[in-house]
Amino acid sequence: MKNMLLTTAAALMLASPIALAAHDEADAPLPTLEAVADEALTGDTVAWDFVEGVTTEVGPRQAGTEAETRGRQWAMQWLAAHGFENIADEPFEMPTWVPGETHKAAVTAPFPQPLVVQPLGGSGATPAGGIEAEVIEFASFADLAAASDGSLSGKIAYVSHEMRRAQDGSHYGFAGPVRWVAPTLAEQKGAVAIVIKSVGTDHHRNPHTGVTGSADNPLTIPAAALPLPDAENLERMFDRADGRPITMRLELDPRWIGMQTSGNVVGEIVGRNPELPPVLLACHLDSWWNAPGAFDDGAGCGIIAAAALNVAKTGQPLRTIRLLLAGAEEVGLWGSRAYSEAHIDEPIAVAFESDFGADRIWRFESNFRQTNPDLHARLAGAVARFGVANSTITATGGADINIARDQGTAIIDLQQDGTRYFDLHHTPDDTLDKIDPVQLRQNVAVWTQVAGILANEPRSIQTGGPVPSAPAIMGE
Structure with a gap:
């Protein structure tokens, strides 16, 4: 399946936003990051397409079950159809409980x-x-x-x-x-x-x-x-x-049914400089059995994918943007741990996750406000026009970016409005109709702006200094 999907991805590159951006670069000036982010605020349909598709065609995706497997297959096909590269299903085994x-x-x-x-x-x-x-x-x-x-x-x-x-x-x-x-x-x-x-x-x-x-x-x-x-x-x-x-x-x-296979889905917008550590955008693909998981966390996966594609519209980024659609988050962060174990020796520059619904982002946080104040201020200033406030709170990161905490690298939190999140959290009411498309698009605009700046940052995101060797990054 993976080889077939990668072949499909290559074929579909001709029609993908990534390929179109490369084509346009030779013929006309590419849009600026600010213009693309502003357009997403009113015109993005990609995030909605993802969450509508996965909730309609797959539905609930409890970790370790056949439904979660179908969710991973669906996500890989979706990423391929939208021109992502290096798509893979990275399996892991986990003890599985069913209700x-x-x-x-x-x-x-x-x-x-x-x-x-x-x-x-x-x-x-x-x-x-x-x-x-x-x-x-x-x-x-x-x-x-x-x-x-x-x-x-x-x-x-x-x-x-x-x-x-x-x-x-x-x-x-x-x-x-x-x-x-x-x-x-x-x-x-x-x-x-x-x-x-x-x-x-x-x-x-x-x-x-x-x-x-x-x-x-x-x-x-x-x-x-x-x-x-x-x-x-x-x-x-x-x-x-x-x-x-x-x-x-x-x-x-309920009962335990033994060790079952789950997995993490990954895909990339490949950067111009493969020597620079990538930017990691994360969400989780699984949900509980009792709902299709629109808020938690289908919307998050749609947001990060839309943002990555938007950055590609401005031209090939300097750094690779890697998507991590983690598996088995709900049942104990199995995917987050498995990804970190598998990739711990591959430094990342910065990680951030969307996993708190689909309502508007209202606050920007990083863990490098003191070590790289200029970049922190530039990011905070860039999203202020979307109604996002700066913060002195130190970002600790979402559940699925264990790798960033394990490597001690840069982390960002784009805090979403959680006022109604716990009305829906882990209930049968976590359905597509609860997503406000206007607020979903604001998420995409903010993520586009932040991801685009970070993916084109030539210096260390954590410190603002020259990009260190891999061992130094892991020790930051």
Whole structure:
């Protein structure tokens, strides 16, 4: 398949934006980067084409499944059709969990009624027919942590939180431990199961799934999320139960299916100087099983691809622009780690990722504001016209650019507005209709401007000095 796609890519170069840019260079002046970025603000269709295509033709793409494989094949064909070079599927093996088909919950006393529930990634299964037990309420992760060992023996733990909307998504760090850590903690304290208030901000009856535990130390107890309306209803039951125990029946049938193949998809806009380390633009291609992953992260892949093609319209860049469409991000950053392990000895100049939805970028951050202040200021100034603010916050990078952190190289964060991101995150509502095309195009414009400057920067992006040898880059 890979060889066929590479041949297809070569054939399609004649019609690609990259080839057209090369042709135009001999006949007429090429557009400036600023002009191309400004045009993207109102006229880009490439990012939408990617996210519309992958959500329509592939749909949900859970890591390690046949659907994720189809997603990689689809992405490679799309990259080839748009003229990218050096397209490859870089496979890796990973332990794989699947959600099963049975996801049921109900309060059985004193206020019998069904609840909507979905398993957390890595959840154990109930016995056939489910379990029924008393539910013990904890208002926060801290309250669960304070419970004595053995106090939950034979009980179902319920853990709440107070996650709130934030433009920077900062409350995810506050509420996240309820999903990331609480199930393991409840298991250690003797619980037979745990349900949590979804780590999200919407009030639809859509539970937010997401990974919990780890493949190295998998949960044996079932762990599930309730949507906010059902969680709040359960909390009202506790308020009026007058000391009577609340019991719940829970039935889940997820399972581990052993080692399966996932993979990272890569493609390039090849630069004029192969000796210069490339610019790495990243996203992740997988999604959870319960949605086609338009916001998380089909849009991100469309944004970075559109930006790379836009830079090519201005002529062949000095540095290669490499796209990394990472696999298996949702289930534990397997693709990010695999890419770093495979390419750790290949220095990159700078990396940045789009993985926070499709709403407008509002803040620019780098980790070289002090080591290369002139470039930081030039980048921040170049995107100010798109409504993007400069920042003194040090960029730490998206989940799929482990290689940049491992190499200690330059990182940029183009922070997107996360006000509504956790309405959709890991829910069945993560669908194409939630993407605002105007805000999506603003992302492409900003990414075009930043990627174009970086791809044509002759000096070290990290320090502003001469480009050092490979060992020095890795030690920066």
